[in-house]
Amino acid sequence: MSEQAERIELDDHVVLGKLTSPYGIKGWLKVYSHTSPMDGILEYPVWVLRQGNALTRHRLVQGRRHGKGLVALLEGVDGREGAERMAGAEILLPKATLPELPRGDYYWHELEGLTVVTRDEEVLGRVLYLFETGANDVMVVKGDPDGEPPAVDDRERLLPFLPDDVIIDVDLASGIMTVDWDPTF
Incomplete structure (x- = not known):
């Protein structure tokens, strides 16, 4: 059974995926996952769902791969009509429940917002978001000359996330x- 999530601090959560559309007539939903591997999202037994400003908790009853995607059945979502009401909800997870990563590995949400500086301490801007490509992950870095610290310009740059090549150091604490x-590239 689902219960209303009380006093959930959104800053303490990360978006793991999205419920996209109903699947069948028994309350199943198609799931778009941001996790790698894709079905890693199914390892979390309780999901916080956000639809607009509404937040609810649902226990994952069952989930599996289906074709190139995933489908899931959540407690409290009954029938196709129930699934239709949940379509479009974001799947949130408390950051504290994410597994600890090996040294030098990072979750994307940890990198978003970091100030990016060159070896010569020129500020390029902040990491807005990352995305996958076939070869490597790419960071979108946006400069703000009026920001703190001020960037060299207001350009948006695409930097490959290549540790020990492009990425020299990541200091989450600072x-x-x-x-x-x-910076001219």
Whole structure:
């Protein structure tokens, strides 16, 4: 059974995926997962769902791969009409429940918002978000000359996330990522 999530601090959560559409007539939903591997999202037994400003908790009853995607059945979501009401909800998870990563590995949400500086301490901006490509992950870094600290310009740059090549150091405590990158590029 679902219960209303009380006093959930959204800053303490990360978006793991989204419920996209109903699947069948028994309350199943198609799931778009941000996890890698894709079905890693199914390892979490309780999901916090956000639809607009509404937050609810649902226990994952069952989930599985289906074709190129995933489908899931959540407690409290009955029949196709129930699934239709849940379609579009974001799947949130408390950051504290994420497994600890090996040294040098990072969750994307940890990198978003970091200040990106060159080896020469020129500020390129902040990491807005990351995305996958076939070869490597890419960071979108946006400069703000009026920001704190001020960036060299207001450009948006796409930097490959290549540790020990482009990414020299990530210091989560100080909020700074050092990169080997020419600011004119």
